[in-house]
Each structure stands twice: as C-alpha cells, then as structure tokens.
Amino acid sequence: MTQPxxxxxxxxxxxIAGGGAEPHARSVVQRLRPHFDIEVATTTARDYWTWANExxxxxxxxxxxxxxxxxxxxxxxxxxxxxxxxxxxxxHTLDDELAFVEAQGPVAPELLEHVDRRGREVDxxxxxxxxxxxxxxxxxxxxxxxxxxxxxxxxxAIGLSVYKPVFCAPRAIAxxxxxxxxxxxxxxxxxxxxxxxxxxxxxxxxxRSADRFRRRYAIEGPYLLYVGRIVExxxxxxxxxxxxxxxxxxxxRATLVLMGHREMPVPDRADIRLLGRTSDEDKFDALAxxxxxxxxxxxxxxxxxxxxxxxxxxxVICDVRSPVVWGMAYRARAGLGxxxxxxxxxxxxxxxxxxxLAARLGESGREFVERTYTWPRVxxxxxxxxxxxxxxxx
Amino acid sequence: xxxxxVVQRFGDEVVGGSEGHARVVASRLARTHTVEVATTTALDYWTWAPHxxxxxxxxxxxxxxxxxVASGRDPEFKAFESKVLLGRHSVADEQDWPRRQxxxxxxxxxxxxxxxxxxxxxxxxxxxxxPTVRGLPxxxxxxxxxxxxxxxxxxxxxxxxxxxxxxxxxxFLTPExxxxxxxxxxxxxxxHETLGLGLDAxxxxxxxxxxxxxxxxxxxxxxxxxxxxGKGCDELIAAWTAYRSRDDARPGTLVLAGTxxxxxxxxxxxxxxxxxxxxxxxxxxxAADALVLPSRFESLGIVLLEAWQVGTPVIVRTDNPVxxxxxxxxxxxxxxxxxxxxxxxxxxxxxxxxxxxxxxxxWVERECSWDAFDARLAQLVALAAA
Numbered sequence: 001m002t003q004p005x006x007x008x009x010x011x012x013x014x015x016i017a018g019g020g021a022e023p024h025a026r027s028v029v030q031r032l033r034p035h036f037d038i039e040v041a042t043t044t045a046r047d048y049w050t051w052a053n054e055x056x057x058x059x060x061x062x063x064x065x066x067x068x069x070x071x072x073x074x075x076x077x078x079x080x081x082x083x084x085x086x087x088x089x090x091x092h093t094l095d096d097e098l099a100f101v102e103a104q105g106p107v108a109p110e111l112l113e114h115v116d117r118r119g120r121e122v123d124x125x126x127x128x129x130x131x132x133x134x135x136x137x138x139x140x141x142x143x144x145x146x147x148x149x150x151x152x153x154x155x156x157a158i159g160l161s162v163y164k165p166v167f168c169a170p171r172a173i174a175x176x177x178x179x180x181x182x183x184x185x186x187x188x189x190x191x192x193x194x195x196x197x198x199x200x201x202x203x204x205x206x207x208r209s210a211d212r213f214r215r216r217y218a219i220e221g222p223y224l225l226y227v228g229r230i231v232e233x234x235x236x237x238x239x240x241x242x243x244x245x246x247x248x249x250x251x252x253r254a255t256l257v258l259m260g261h262r263e264m265p266v267p268d269r270a271d272i273r274l275l276g277r278t279s280d281e282d283k284f285d286a287l288a289x290x291x292x293x294x295x296x297x298x299x300x301x302x303x304x305x306x307x308x309x310x311x312x313x314x315x316v317i318c319d320v321r322s323p324v325v326w327g328m329a330y331r332a333r334a335g336l337g338x339x340x341x342x343x344x345x346x347x348x349x350x351x352x353x354x355x356x357l358a359a360r361l362g363e364s365g366r367e368f369v370e371r372t373y374t375w376p377r378v379x380x381x382x383x384x385x386x387x388x389x390x391x392x393x394x
Numbered sequence: 395x396x397x398x399x400v401v402q403r404f405g406d407e408v409v410g411g412s413e414g415h416a417r418v419v420a421s422r423l424a425r426t427h428t429v430e431v432a433t434t435t436a437l438d439y440w441t442w443a444p445h446x447x448x449x450x451x452x453x454x455x456x457x458x459x460x461x462x463v464a465s466g467r468d469p470e471f472k473a474f475e476s477k478v479l480l481g482r483h484s485v486a487d488e489q490d491w492p493r494r495q496x497x498x499x500x501x502x503x504x505x506x507x508x509x510x511x512x513x514x515x516x517x518x519x520x521x522x523x524x525p526t527v528r529g530l531p532x533x534x535x536x537x538x539x540x541x542x543x544x545x546x547x548x549x550x551x552x553x554x555x556x557x558x559x560x561x562x563x564x565x566f567l568t569p570e571x572x573x574x575x576x577x578x579x580x581x582x583x584x585x586h587e588t589l590g591l592g593l594d595a596x597x598x599x600x601x602x603x604x605x606x607x608x609x610x611x612x613x614x615x616x617x618x619x620x621x622x623x624g625k626g627c628d629e630l631i632a633a634w635t636a637y638r639s640r641d642d643a644r645p646g647t648l649v650l651a652g653t654x655x656x657x658x659x660x661x662x663x664x665x666x667x668x669x670x671x672x673x674x675x676x677x678x679x680x681a682a683d684a685l686v687l688p689s690r691f692e693s694l695g696i697v698l699l700e701a702w703q704v705g706t707p708v709i710v711r712t713d714n715p716v717x718x719x720x721x722x723x724x725x726x727x728x729x730x731x732x733x734x735x736x737x738x739x740x741x742x743x744x745x746x747x748x749x750x751x752x753x754x755x756x757w758v759e760r761e762c763s764w765d766a767f768d769a770r771l772a773q774l775v776a777l778a779a780a
Contacts, residue, residue, distance in 0.1 A: 094503055094532075109486060116485045116552065140556035141485065144580050161507050161532050168534040169556040189535035192562075192583075393580050 004390060005122040006036040009115060011106055011132045013042035013069075014055065014062045017261070019228065019304060021129040021151045022048075024200055028126075028149075030063055031201065031379050036386075039122075040067040041115065043108045043134070051075035051106035070111035077103040088156045097162040101136050108134060116141045124389050126174075130166050131157055139166055144393055146170040147385055149198070151301040154183050154323060164188060171392065172385045174198035176302035179327035194388055201375030202307045205281070210289025213282060217275060222352045223255040224317070225290040227283060227305045228297070230274070231263045235296035235319065240267050242341035247271050251345060252352050254291070259283060287312040291351050291358060292335070298322045307373050310334050310365025315358050317347055334365030395427045395779060396512060400529055401519035402497055404433040404458060405446055411694055412542040415567065416519040418592065419540075421454050422768055423775065430457040430513075432505060434497045434525065442466035442497035461502035468494040479547040488552040492524040499525055506532045515778045518561070527553050531560055538778035540565040540589070544693050545574050555579070563777035565589050567694055569723075570715045585777040591696065592767030593758065596676040596703050604677035608667055613646035615709075615740065616682035618675065618697050619689075621666060622655035626688035626711070631659060633688075633736040638663055640737065644744065651678055680704040684727070684743040690714050699762055702726045702754030707743045709736075724761075726754020 010025040025040075032038060040062070046054040057071045077083065080103045086092055087100035111134055119125045119142035127135045130150040139146050148170040152158055167173070167188040173195040175181040185191045214220065224243070230236050236258075243256045244267060258266065258274045259282070266274050275282070287293065293309035295318045300306075303325050306316045310332065318325040320337035329335030336351070338344040351358040401416040408414075416431075423429045431453075437445035448462045468474060474494055477483050492498075502525050510516060510533035518526040521541040530537045539561040543549055558564075558579040564586040566572040576582050605611070615634070621627050627650065634648045650658065650666040651674075658666045670678060679685060685701040686709040695717045698708045708727035710717035712735075721727040727750055730739040743750060760766065 094500070094507055109484075112485050141552055143556045143559040164534055165531040165556050165560060168531075169559040171559075392583065 003035065003037050004124070004386065006032065006038045006386070007115075007119055007122045007125045008038065008040045008128070009111075009119075009125060009134055009138055010040065010042050010128040011051075011134050012045050012048060013040050013067055014060075016046050016048075018048060021149070024149070024151065024302075024304075025128040026063070027200055028378070028382070029065055031375050032382060033063075033065060035379070035383060037122075038065055039118075040065060041111060041118070041134075042067060042069055043072050043106045043111060044069045045072050045075070045106050049076055068114065070108045070114060072106040072108050073110075074102070074105060074107040076105040080104060087160060094161065097160045100157075100160070101133060101162060104132065106133060112137055112141065119145070123393075124171075124386050127170070130163060136162065136166055140169055143169040144171060145389055147172045147174060147389060149174045149176075150180070150184060151176060152180055152184055153299045153301045155299055158187065168193065171389045172196075174382065174385060176200075177324050177328060178331070179324045180301055183323065194385065196381050196385055197372065198378055198381045198385070199302055199373050200304065200307075201378045202304070202311045202369055202373045203375070204287075204308060204311045205284055208284045208288035208312060210285060213285035213289055216282070216285075217257075217273065219255055219257065219273065221253055221255060222291045223257050223273075223289070224292060224294050224348060225257050225259070225286050225309075226294050226296075227259045227286075228295075229261050229263055230258055230266065233297075233299070235298060236264060238341070239294060239296040239344075240272065242344045243272065244269065245341055246345035246348065249345075252349055254348065254352065256294075257286060257290070259286065284308070284312065287314055290314055291348065292317045294318075295322070295325050297325070300324050303328075306335075307369050310362065311369045311373075313359070313362040313366045315351065315361035315365060317344065317351075328368070329365075332365055332368030334361050334368055336361070395514040395775065397423055397427045397429045397775065398432055398510075398513040398516045399423075399429065399519065400432045400502075400506070400516060400525055402434060402442075402523040402525055403436050403439065404431050404460075405437065405453065407437055407445075410439060412520045412540070415540070415542070415589075415591075416517075417454070419517065419589075419771060420456055422592070422764070422771055424454070424456055425768075426772075427775075430459065432459045432461070432502055432525075434463050434499045434502060435460050436463050436466070436497050440467060459505065461499050461505060463497040463499055464501075465493070465496060465498040467496040471495065478551065485552055491548070491551055492522075492527045492553055495523065497524065503528055503532065510536070515775050517565075517775075517778070521554060521557060522548055527557050530557060534560040535562065536778065537561040538563040538565055538774055540567075540774075541571070541575060542567055542693065543571055543575055544691065549574075549578060559584075561778070562780065563587070563774055565774045567591075568716050568719065570719050571693070585780070587770050587774040587777065589770050589774065590767065591694070591699065591762055592764045593699055593703065593762045594764075596700070597673065599673055599676040599680060599704075601677050601681045604674055604681055607674075608649075608665070610647060610649065610665065610681070613644060613744065614682045615646055615648050616678055616685050616706075617648065617650045617652070617688070618678065618685060618700075619652045619687070620655060621650045621652050621658070624655075624691075626690060627656060630686060630688040631664060633730075633733045634664065635659070635661070636733045637737040637740060643737075644741075646683070649678065649682070651675075675700070676704055679706050682706055683747055684709050684740065686740075687711075687717055689717070692717050695720055698727070698754075699758050702751070702758040705748075705751035705755045707747055707750035707754060709739050709743050724754050724757035726750055726757060 044053040044055040045051040083103035115138040292315045316335035326337045399420045435444040436442040712729040728739040730736040
C-alpha cells in the first residue's frame with residue numbers, strides 16, 4: 001500500500017540557528033516520516049532576519065527527507081520597521097498590510113509556484129507559522145488540503161486583516177497550546193475549522209547530572225536558569241535588573257545562569273553567569289539542578305524550554321502577563337508567576353527556602369508534559385487530523 | 395440584524411442575473427432586518443465605467459454605499475484572459491485576474507475592513523469579481539457567499555480556491571450550482587442553502603389579444619429571450635426545420651420573442667416578434683403549446699418558472715444540467731439531446747400539455763412562493779450569523 005503524501009512548507013529548514021517554528025517543523029517531520037511520503041518546501045534562507053540566500057537552491061536532503069529550496073527574491077526590506085509601524089498604526093490601509101508582509105520577507109514566488117503545482121498533487125500540506133509570506137500566500141493555493149501550525153501569539157501582526165484567510169481557509173489547525181487555541185478562536189471566530197492542540201514531544205535524557213554541570217562551570221549554591229536567545233524582546237533586560245536588585249538587597253546568595261546566544265549587553269557581575277550556547281547535555285544537566293527555570297518572555301507561542309524544565313521535574317518562574325507560559329504553568333500547577341521585580345525576588349526566596357515546594361511544582365509539571373507533549377501522542381494527533389483532511393477530499 | 399449586501403453593480407438601470415437576485419434579496423431581507431448595500435459606481439459590466447455618483451444614497455428604501463471604480467476592465471483583458479485560461483502563465487498572473495477583470499474598487503475593500511464588523515452578516519454576490527474575492531476574506535467570520543457559479547474556467551483560478559473555503563455559509567441559486575461547487579472545492583462542510591427564486595404572480599394577460607396583435611393562429615411553440623446563436627437559437631431553428639420537413643409533422647409556428655441578434659430564416663412557420671412587453675410575455679406563454687429553451691449555459695432558467703406559472707410545459711436540452719434538473723424536479727416538461735429527440739420531445743410536450751403544465755405550475759407555486767423563498771433566505775442568514 002502506498003503511503004499518503006505530505007508536503008511541509010516552512011520559511012527556513014535544516015541546519016539553522018535559533019528556536020521556534022523551524023526546529024519545531026524539523027522535529028515534526030522526523031517523527032511523521034515513517035507514516036508519509038514526506039517532502040519539505042522551503043527557501044534558501046538561513047537567517048530569519050535578512051533571509052539572505054545562503055543555501056543552494058534545488059533539491060537536497062535533510063535527515064533523509066527530500067527538501068526543495070527556492071530562492072528568496074527579496075529578503076527583509078530595509079524599510080521594514082517603517083512598513084511595520086505603518087501597518088500597525090490606526091488608519092492604515094489594506095495595501096499597507098500587504099506591504100508589511102512583503103517587507104517582512106522572505107518573498108519567494110517560485111516557492112508559491114511549487115505549492116500551486118505540487119501542493120495540489122499531495123494529500124496534505126502542512127504550513128508552519130502563520131506570519132510569513134510562504135504561508136500567507138501559499139496556504140490559499142491549496143486550502144482544501146492545508147493544515148496550519150500557526151505558532152501564533154498575541155502580537156500586533158495577528159490583528160491584521162491579511163491574516164484572516166490564513167486562519168479561516170485551511171482544512172485543519174494544529175495548535176501548540178490550549179492558550180493559543182483560545183486566543184485564535186477569540187480573534188477569528190474560526191472554531192468550525194477542525195483543530196487540535198498538538199504541539200511537540202519533549203525528549204529529555206535519563207542521564208542528567210547537576211553535579212557534572214556545577215563542576216564543569218564552577219557553579220556553587222542555588223541557581224536560577226535562563227535558556228534561550230538573550231535579547232530585549234524576550235524581556236531579558238528586566239530579568240537582569242530584577243535579579244540584580246534582589247541580590248544587591250541582601251537576598252539569599254544565588255546565581256543567574258544564562259544559556260544561549262547573547263544579542264544584548266549582560267551586566268558584568270559575578271552572580272550572573274553567561275555560558276553562551278551550550279550542548280544539550282549541559283542544558284539538561286543544568287535543568288536537573290536549578291531552583292527553577294525562569295522564562296520572562298511575554299510572547300511565546302510554546303516555550304519548549306519550559307516543557308523541558310517540567311519534563312526534568314523542575315518548576316518554571318514566569319511573568320503573569322505571558323498568556324501562554326503563565327497559562328500553562330497555572331493549569332499544570334507547575335510554576336509561579338510574578339507581577340513585579342519584587343514578586344520575582346519573593347518567589348526565588350520561597351523556592352530556595354522550600355525545596356519540597358519546588359519539587360512538588362516540578363513533579364506536576366512532569367505529569368502535565370506526559371499528558372500532552374509526548375511524541376506518541378503528538379504523532380497520533382497529527383495522523384487523526386490528516387485522516388480527516390483525506391476523508392473530506394476523497 | 396444588520397445585514398450588508400455586497401455586489402458589483404446595483405441600481406435601476408442594472409441588468410444582470412446575479413445583480414437582479416441581489417436586489418431582490420436585499421429588498422426581501424429589509425422587511426425584517428436593517429439592510430445596507432455596498433457596491434461600485436459602475437453600470438456597464440464590461441468596462442465598469444463610472445456611471446453612478448459615489449457616496450451614500452437610497453434605493454428601495456435601502457442605504458446604498460457606492461464606492462468609486464479606481465480602474466475598470468484592463469483594455470488588454472481579452473489577451474490576458476486567453477493567456478491565463480489557456481496559456482502558460484504564473485500564479486502571480488492568476489492573482490492579478492480579479493483586478494484586471496475589474497471593477498477594481500479599493501475604497502469598497504477599505505470600507506469592509508474598517509466597518510465590516512458593524513454588520514452581523516455580510517452577503518457577497520458573485521464569486522468572480524474583486525469586491526467579493528478580495529472583500530470576503532476581510533470579513534470571513536460573518537460572510538455568506540452567493541456564488542452564482544457556472545462551470546467555467548475562471549472558477550479554477552488560484553484566487554477562488556480560498557474564497558470558497560472562507561465563508562460561514564454558502565447560498566446557491568440551483569442544486570446544480572451546489573453540486574458544481576461541492577465537486578470543485580470539496581467544501582460540503584460549509585453550511586449552505588439553495589435559494590432559488592421568488593416570483594410574483596402573473597398579472598392580467600389576454601391570450602386572444604396577443605394572437606390578434608401578432609396574427610398568430612394555430613399551435614405555437616415559443617422561444618422567449620435574447621434571440622442569438624449564443625443562446626442556441628440557430629440550433630433550435632435547425633431542429634425545428636428538420637422536424638417540420640417530416641411528413642408526420644404537426645402544423646404549428648415557432649415564435650421567437652426577444653431582442654434579435656441573429657439572422658432569421660424567411661419561413662412561414664418561424665415568426666420573430668422582437669422584444670415584447672411584460673403583459674404580453676405571460677399572454678405569449680399561455681398561448682403557447684410549449685416553451686422551448688435551447689440554451690446550453692442557462693444558469694437559472696427564470697423563463698421556465700414563468701411558463702409553469704401559466705401552466706405551459708417546457709422543452710429543454712438534456713445537456714444543460716440546470717434546466718434539465720429543473721424539469722426533472724418539477725415534472726413540468728421534457729428534454730432532448732439532438733434534432734431527432736427534439737421532434738419526439740415536442741410531440742410529447744404537446745400531447746401531454748395539460749398534465750405537464752399542471753405539474754410545473756404546482757411545483758412553481760410550492761417552491762417559488764415568496765414565503766418559501768423568504769424561509770430559505772432566513773435560513774442562509776441564520777447560518778452565516780451562527
């Protein structure tokens with residue numbers, strides 16, 4: 001019996017930096033590969049900001065899956081910020097919205113031609129990320145076989161009219177979280193589009209050693225862990241300020257450990273340790289021994305690192321204004337949320353003083369992840385959604 | 395409820411099937427809802443040249459918002475059309491189709507984007523034009539699409555694929571249109587209603603006066619509508635001539651009533667009347683033994699319903715799914731495939747005139763009463779507002 005065919009469309013794919021939708025797409029492709037004749041359509045871009053053509057166009061393979069790369073005709077335009085401001089301002093026009101999508105890039109018309117041709121030969125097309133050109137203009141070319149993984153959060157762009165068809169035309173939607181689903185349904189009134197909370201599976205190694213991590217990086221005493229790009233947009237600045245103020249006011253001695261690519265200044269102090277990009281082993285070792293993972297970002301569609309922290313049995317400290325991370329932490333009873341720098345300090349004190357509380361929160365996190373975010377469940381949910389698409393088109 | 399009807403043209407002078415339907419629907423809905431219309435300044439469906447004043451005015455007691463046509467049909471549209479429909483072209487060309495076809499009316503789109511949420515339901519007429527194909531995606535959460543789709547090449551173009559997946563409800567004029575759309579877009583899951591038509595009862599008419607005025611004696615077979623090759627009148631005349639050359643042919647006259655757009659053979663048994671008035675229309679239908687509609691592309695077949703209103707059977711082509719479907723559903727006529735079958739169909743229609751006519755009349759009274767039409771329309775609005 002031949003397998004059903006699946007095309008995956010995503011703006012970047014393969015050996016690329018950063019987290020988010022692209023590695024998400026790749027991990028899903030790897031897990032769905034046994035069940036489908038699978039192929040990926042993407043661009044030659046490696047960088048999510050410039051979309052510069054770095055990969056060779058044409059057919060290649062990633063993880064033994066055929067990947068077809070199409071040239072980016074225009075990357076992010078130099079006046080992107082201006083276009084963005086105009087599209088987000090009151091009194092903007094439909095043309096301003098379209099100009100924003102194009103200015104954002106990656107503009108890849110040949111990718112659209114491919115979706116138009118090949119996308120209507122395969123049984124289903126899985127589009128990753130609602131916001132970029134390949135999905136905005138590609139999904140409407142094969143809506144009757146499209147499944148959207150929006151990876152959406154509540155941000156100005158999602159309020160633009162140009163995104164309405166992206167959320168109302170596909171055959172099915174695979175959300176990352178319950179919170180994302182609620183937000184999208186509230187905005188688009190599109191609950192009749194079949195949908196599931198799918199997300200990704202979280203794998204953590206059994207061999208995790210806090211001691212190994214402490215030895216390797218010479219870290220003593222209680223420490224809080226941040227993992228991710230170190231940027232303003234993820235609220236790292238306020239996190240550093242809050243942590244420094246807490247420590248400077250004679251708080252219990254603790255260290256803030258930062259893992260990830262630094263894209264902003266980090267205060268030069270002994271109790272803030274910037275480790276840069278690390279191996280997975282270091283990451284999981286660090287998670288095993290932390291007081292808690294701190295996730296200050298407000299705009300996460302799915303915080304993989306929070307899921308990994310829970311899978312390791314450690315709690316998550318987050319900003320209550322983050323609908324998704326706080327929503328999940330609250331539902332899972334697996335973390336504590338702060339409203340201010342002072343509350344962040346109080347939470348840190350509390351978790352250091354009461355390791356049993358921290359362990360209890362972490363344990364409910366672990367149960368939460370096992371209920372939803374494991375690969376067998378993720379794959380099964382995708383198979384159900386795709387079967388529904390085929391049933392309607394057969 | 396507040397309801398907005400979006401249609402490419404709207405006004406007294408506008409002639410057109412979907413525009414006429416839109417106007418009727420707007421008026422019927424206005425009996426129980428607050429209805430406004432958003433349209434363009436165009437009158438001519440080919441050039442879309444500005445004709446009406448832009449701005450808000452009143453028609454049939456409805457607020458009508460007219461937005462200026464920024465550009466009409468591209469002067470090179472014919473060449474563009476054959477390239478996109480039949481030649482090598484890009485996705486971008488297909489995306490360009492609605493704008494180059496016209497009417498390109500950006501202010502109407504801005505109105506929908508900014509004020510669409512003021513309405514509980516927005517009813518879009520005619521899938522093919524830009525106000526619908528670019529406007530509906532701005533308010534899909536409250537949209538009903540009355541597609542008035544035919545089996546034609548543009549229906550397969552890229553801009554329409556998402557359009558038919560977006561609305562909350564779909565309205566069709568006939569069951570055949572519904573099947574075409576479902577077959578093409580696999581969107582059976584979108585709630586839908588087949589609206590059909592509502593008809594006023596025929597006013598007073600005088601069959602004898604009609605016969606006298608046009609000196610028509612004996613059995614009559616009537617064609618009513620534009621007399622042109624496009625409507626299949628050349629084939630009809632050929633079939634009629636073939637029938638009449640047979641030894642066993644009945645006596646009779648083929649009467650062609652409507653604007654003449656073709657050469658008519660000079661025969662005693664073929665009479666072309668030109669356009670006739672509305673009163674004469676029902677008299678002509680009642681006088682006829684049968685109405686014949688030879689068109690292959692009819693999308694609604696209103697004239698069939700009018701024939702049945704006065705108890706006259708109809709003869710239609712088997713290969714026009716819409717009219718053949720109407721005849722099958724009502725039992726008010728017969729269909730034919732070719733000249734040989736035409737003769738046979740004509741014989742049967744004339745022989746069973748009263749029974750077929752009565753069946754047609756019963757069907758039209760049941761299906762096309764205003765009560766029945768209003769109920770279907772209310773259902774469509776309810777589906778879109780749900």
